[in-house]
Amino acid sequence: MSLRPYLTAFGLQWKIGLRYRIAVVAGLVAQMWFGAVTLMAYASVYHAAPDVQAPLSLRQAMTYTWIQQSLFTLLPLGCLPAIGDAARTGAIVYDLLRPVDMWNWWLSASLARLLGNAVPRAVLLACVAGPLAMLVGLGAWSLAPPASLISAILALVSITLGALLSATIVMGWNILTARTLSPLGSYAVGTPLAVLLSGMLLPLPLYPDWIRPFLLVQPFAGITDIPIRIYLGTPIPGGVATGLGLQIFWLAALTLLGRLWMRQTVNRLEVQGA
Amino acid sequence: MPDMPHSPSRTLGPVGLYRRMAGASIVAQLRYPGTFIIQAIGNFVTTLLSFFGIWSLFHRFGSIAGWDIGTVAVLYGLVNVAFAVAETLGRGFEVFxxxxxxxxxxxxLLLRPRSTLLLLLGHELRLRPIGRFLQGLFVLVAGLWLAPHVQWSALLVLPWAVAGGAAMFLGVLIGQAALCFITVEGLEVVNVLTYGGVEAGQYPLTMFGRWLRRFITFVLPLAAVCYYPALFCLRHPDPLGLPIWIGALSPSAGFAFLGVMVFAWQRAVAGYVSSGS
Incomplete structure (x- = not known):
């Protein structure tokens, strides 16, 4: 088995993601706005209640928000657009005919799409929210550096796992799209789930205490929440190993389930169109 | 629509024409009832979850400068209901x-002897935002129910504030469409004013820094259609010192904003050069 077809699928989607430079800048402005609104709201609640013992300090909550904003396009918001089109037009049949493993084929394309969108935005926003904000005297509102060199390295490992996990969840949306012949359902379900459960809406450590254990062990926490906690050096129950372990567990479990579901779907797939 | 006989001798007025286009659009959307229901539920759940986020924040930190979760619910409901109305009407401008x-x-469209604004309003009467609308209404009513000083005058000001807010958001969509004459493709940056406006409108104005307060008061009159009417309904004195009756008048700023945007639209249409195709 050669890796080449999967690398080609990856390269193609990666380039599509990089194509839209104006969209990257537009996204940056939008993320700065949402980041600013959220940060001011957090600063205001933290200052109004100085004696509340929150699981994150204000500075950590701000850093969490910046990283979360910069990785917005890494979240599994819906299916891969190319698969949505293919399902609607019936072109999905070409994918079935290819002499490749379809799971890996779609997975490499999905991963490249996420990374091609997320990496340039993340780098840009990190520069603006980090060093640039420091330079213009907004240091208190800026992105804090990682807790230590070790946590930086571990966070890098963790975010790599997070990207893979996100692509695996996107595979779920892809299969849903192939079954329902429309990408709309995957966006209707995927976007709210991803935005809430990944910590985009509110950092997962800030939810009420009774729900926090559940929020940590669900798969979406592995995409950005666990890497950010490692970056910040905030305690995860059981330590960094639990965090990485949860990510690996979900990656394995979802790959297994997804492959089964895909096999079952392909066997009974009715292709639309001529 | 086959069930409506077409008589060439009688021309429809603007209202009749809009009703016919809206009717056709509703029938088209209900052609796929499954998709419609999933999207409406998705819309409802997404917006409800976003309220759960705010609720959690206030649950942890308690009230902020006299604002507790009940009063924030009124702000949240108001801005979401207003935006849902604008989203329902203004789809044609969003995809322009x-x-x-x-x-x-x-x-x-220019060849037709009707206002381009009317024709674009008739592009689609979108049913999907009904999820956001119902959810916002639900949160709004719950917030008013919990608030201690609500008077009957609130019932007059609320629909007026929703109308002003819907006019303001519709103005943003029209302005976005007018920009498309220059940029051709729609610009995502405008989402800062629509979705970002909803995000900013659901927090009390006093939580923000001065530049943002000024922006959402004087550039985009978000505070005028949301924050001040909410203060009026809750009988909550303004920490920034304005008299309370301001809230009963300020929603008119939303209509003024819409007027400016319609003027900009007409100027833009007058200078339109086709991209050719």
């Missing part, structure tokens, strides 16, 4: 760049 300017099909 991609579907009309880039493809050149705006030329066809």
């Amino acid at each position: 760049g991609g579907e009309y300017v880039r493809t050149g099909s705006f030329d066809r």
